[in-house]
Amino acid sequence: MRADDNENPYVPKSATVVAVKNESLETKTLRVRLYKWKAEFQPGQFVQLLLPGVGEAPFCIASSPSDQKHIDLTIIRRGLVTIASHYMRPGDVVGIRGPFGRPFPISRMLGKDLLIVGTGIGIAALRSLILFLADHREEFGEIDLLYGARFPEDLVYRDEMKNWGEKMNVMITLSKASPEWGGLRGRVTDHLDGVVKRESQIAILCGSPLVMRSISHELLRRGLKADQIFVSLERHMKCGIGKCARCLISGGWHVCKDGPVFSLDEISLEAIGE
Amino acid sequence: MKAAFYSLTSCEGCLTTLITNLGPNLQALWRIFDIDYFKLVREPVGGEKVPRVDIAFVEGAVVTSLDKKRISQIRANSSFVVALGTCASCGNIAYSASRGVDLKRRALREIEVFEAEPLSSYVSVDFELSGCPVSAEEFTVALLRLLNGIEPKQPDFSVCYECKMSGNRCLLDVGKVCLGPIAMGGCGSACPSVGAPCYSCRGPAVEADLSAYLRTIRRHGIPEGKALSAMNAFTGKKIVELLKDGKK
Amino acid sequence: MIRIKEGDLLRLASMLGDMGYRVIAPTEANGVTKFSDFSAGTGIDLDYIRAINTPRDFLLPDGERLYTYRSTATVTSYGLKIRFPTVEGPCPVTINAEYSTPSGRIAFFAIHPCHANAIRYLDRVMLSDPADPYYKARRERSLIVVLECEEGDDFCFCVPAGSWKLDDGYCDILVRRSGDEFLLQPKSKAGEEAASKLNARAEADLLEEKAPKMRSSFSISTSEEMIDRCESEGLDSCTLCAACTVTCPTCYCSDIEDRFHLVDPSNVERLRKRMSCQRRCYSMIAGGNLFIKTKEDRYRWRLKHKFPFSSKAFGISGCVGCGNCIAFCPAGIDMRRTVGRGFKT
Numbered sequence: 001m002r003a004d005d006n007e008n009p010y011v012p013k014s015a016t017v018v019a020v021k022n023e024s025l026e027t028k029t030l031r032v033r034l035y036k037w038k039a040e041f042q043p044g045q046f047v048q049l050l051l052p053g054v055g056e057a058p059f060c061i062a063s064s065p066s067d068q069k070h071i072d073l074t075i076i077r078r079g080l081v082t083i084a085s086h087y088m089r090p091g092d093v094v095g096i097r098g099p100f101g102r103p104f105p106i107s108r109m110l111g112k113d114l115l116i117v118g119t120g121i122g123i124a125a126l127r128s129l130i131l132f133l134a135d136h137r138e139e140f141g142e143i144d145l146l147y148g149a150r151f152p153e154d155l156v157y158r159d160e161m162k163n164w165g166e167k168m169n170v171m172i173t174l175s176k177a178s179p180e181w182g183g184l185r186g187r188v189t190d191h192l193d194g195v196v197k198r199e200s201q202i203a204i205l206c207g208s209p210l211v212m213r214s215i216s217h218e219l220l221r222r223g224l225k226a227d228q229i230f231v232s233l234e235r236h237m238k239c240g241i242g243k244c245a246r247c248l249i250s251g252g253w254h255v256c257k258d259g260p261v262f263s264l265d266e267i268s269l270e271a272i273g274e
Numbered sequence: 275m276k277a278a279f280y281s282l283t284s285c286e287g288c289l290t291t292l293i294t295n296l297g298p299n300l301q302a303l304w305r306i307f308d309i310d311y312f313k314l315v316r317e318p319v320g321g322e323k324v325p326r327v328d329i330a331f332v333e334g335a336v337v338t339s340l341d342k343k344r345i346s347q348i349r350a351n352s353s354f355v356v357a358l359g360t361c362a363s364c365g366n367i368a369y370s371a372s373r374g375v376d377l378k379r380r381a382l383r384e385i386e387v388f389e390a391e392p393l394s395s396y397v398s399v400d401f402e403l404s405g406c407p408v409s410a411e412e413f414t415v416a417l418l419r420l421l422n423g424i425e426p427k428q429p430d431f432s433v434c435y436e437c438k439m440s441g442n443r444c445l446l447d448v449g450k451v452c453l454g455p456i457a458m459g460g461c462g463s464a465c466p467s468v469g470a471p472c473y474s475c476r477g478p479a480v481e482a483d484l485s486a487y488l489r490t491i492r493r494h495g496i497p498e499g500k501a502l503s504a505m506n507a508f509t510g511k512k513i514v515e516l517l518k519d520g521k522k
Numbered sequence: 523m524i525r526i527k528e529g530d531l532l533r534l535a536s537m538l539g540d541m542g543y544r545v546i547a548p549t550e551a552n553g554v555t556k557f558s559d560f561s562a563g564t565g566i567d568l569d570y571i572r573a574i575n576t577p578r579d580f581l582l583p584d585g586e587r588l589y590t591y592r593s594t595a596t597v598t599s600y601g602l603k604i605r606f607p608t609v610e611g612p613c614p615v616t617i618n619a620e621y622s623t624p625s626g627r628i629a630f631f632a633i634h635p636c637h638a639n640a641i642r643y644l645d646r647v648m649l650s651d652p653a654d655p656y657y658k659a660r661r662e663r664s665l666i667v668v669l670e671c672e673e674g675d676d677f678c679f680c681v682p683a684g685s686w687k688l689d690d691g692y693c694d695i696l697v698r699r700s701g702d703e704f705l706l707q708p709k710s711k712a713g714e715e716a717a718s719k720l721n722a723r724a725e726a727d728l729l730e731e732k733a734p735k736m737r738s739s740f741s742i743s744t745s746e747e748m749i750d751r752c753e754s755e756g757l758d759s760c761t762l763c764a765a766c767t768v769t770c771p772t773c774y775c776s777d778i779e780d781r782f783h784l785v786d787p788s789n790v791e792r793l794r795k796r797m798s799c800q801r802r803c804y805s806m807i808a809g810g811n812l813f814i815k816t817k818e819d820r821y822r823w824r825l826k827h828k829f830p831f832s833s834k835a836f837g838i839s840g841c842v843g844c845g846n847c848i849a850f851c852p853a854g855i856d857m858r859r860t861v862g863r864g865f866k867t
Binding site: 418432434483485487 | 798
């Protein structure tokens, strides 16, 4: 059976790389155009990217849901697929499965103040949400975006941050900044004081498991309730539809089906990982 | 891309296996690579000189003074060195067989003979593809990953895992000294599937736990000594290292 | 209910084969009973208690091909286009993925009630939305002939696990040994159709499932906290061989990987391989981080997946009490000590 006219969730559909952007030393953003199909996705969902001849890996969609013909994937060099993805050139054909997973709870966020915290490459999973919020700015309260990285060279989306700054309060902090760095210094947890204050705030976190745990801990200590905090988790999902059990986490949740976005009243801090 | 296939002290079984078992893939190999050195297939263009290559596949253990010289030349001229087979990755039979004997008397004219060592004792090795001999299938998979600029991977499971997958009766249950639980898998449990115990010809598994294994065989009433001597047969240096760790 | 001789039961297996089923039956060889393809003339082990493989191996076969695709474009982008004659010419615009779902019918002959319940569990996992198309195609056309056990061995605990009872749809024909004879009870249309071919006289009695005799009695109670707290007794002999998950009838974890061919590298197969939580790469993410590191963690993870996770995600327990993980463990690790309340060896 040809794959282009089926609903087999294992079989990828075709897409073409249309642009590759260098974000930082280790990070590139691949823009792919879907070939004769549309992806109806929401911020927070992920896709499985098949690089022909290399393999498949899950990536959170990093582009605005208003464009269903294109998907941006921001990829850091780490493993097999991610390294190979850095060799992709415009015109290369890839396979895309998805979108999969439970998105960010937009309906719960409407009208509320938002605190978005991303560290490292975790910001990629938040970009879709950030772009969505920028498009629908008037439907939400105050938005604070706190982005932490180690070195200035690690920062991604540098050119876009200015545009985002017009729509929300963007704070960038570096834990290993060079002397020339004029912005905030230290870890994201050092800068929570000014931004965590609101009763009705919703916090959205994405980053390495340890960092997410320490941020969650700080937020809870500052009086946010567990159901106000949402985390986006990373596991090596293989199938994306809850059949391979590779992304099970404590509590019996499948990250691919029930996540990757969880509120902290659903999962324990330990389930985030180390 | 340039590649070369070298042979140190060994039975040349690994390269022979590749030639016989790669089938149509062997021709594909010659289309994909510029193979400057593969003496079993054809006389190398540059004679015995070690050519500059991207990937060098080396079989055999380092035993003689010639081997020592050769392996450092190979390392210096190759971007990526793959140890092919258990001789190159662990030392294999030669490792234990060359210990405790008077090697001076074995010298051949000016060629000195030393205690056998795997390649990693002398040079840094980028990837080890174990097997006695290597499997052509695994070689192909590793090669394709290398072609894509990706490091190949070793099996992360033991022979015991594959043996249960094949649905064999456990040989420990019938009192045979089988090294399956600590042996590196990937062979498809070739020996246990025909009733012969595993001798761990690919070296220890990635997560081999010697003390757990010894407890397990004691439970089956198998004397430890028998298992330890079986371990010494093929896996050479790696088992010696594992034994040292186990005693700590 | 019908009453037949042993020869007739074997005849039933061949008849299922004639009806177009691929018949999977327990056969004994080299001291171990194994489910394998039955063909007329081969023997069936009707006295077996334990088999080393399970129906799962046929419903979710290791190395199943999910689809094939063309990888032409990428090979060129890696700078290899000159060398591969197959990738000359303009790049295609699609990866041309093609797949086929399995056809053909499978009959599981003389599996025990625990295995029938294992299929029920796999159904919950694989047929929940979105359904696995490969598994679904096999299950829709499968037939189950259940052979009851009279007595379990040292490792059986289907009575504490509650899996000696059969749900509707998980038994087409129920078979019980009664002395030299066998009692048959068709429980579905397909079962009736097959049993009618035996031309045996039907008796009025209805055959109901009966609990087998157990050598130990205990109750199963688990929660994540209890499993986390458990002592890791005996785990120091665990060699992480993963026999527990390989022989488990409900373990379904899998990995998906490419299979290439050097001769035609642009033609790639995508295969589903079995995976085990006892293996290192089970929880590895990019960069080599492991989420489940130690032996103790992996042992607990297996039990958590079987009990609390399965109850939460699928509404039923993932353990059917077949005892395979205990019987086939080279180290003799017994999970009943962790989850069984009042369990004594």
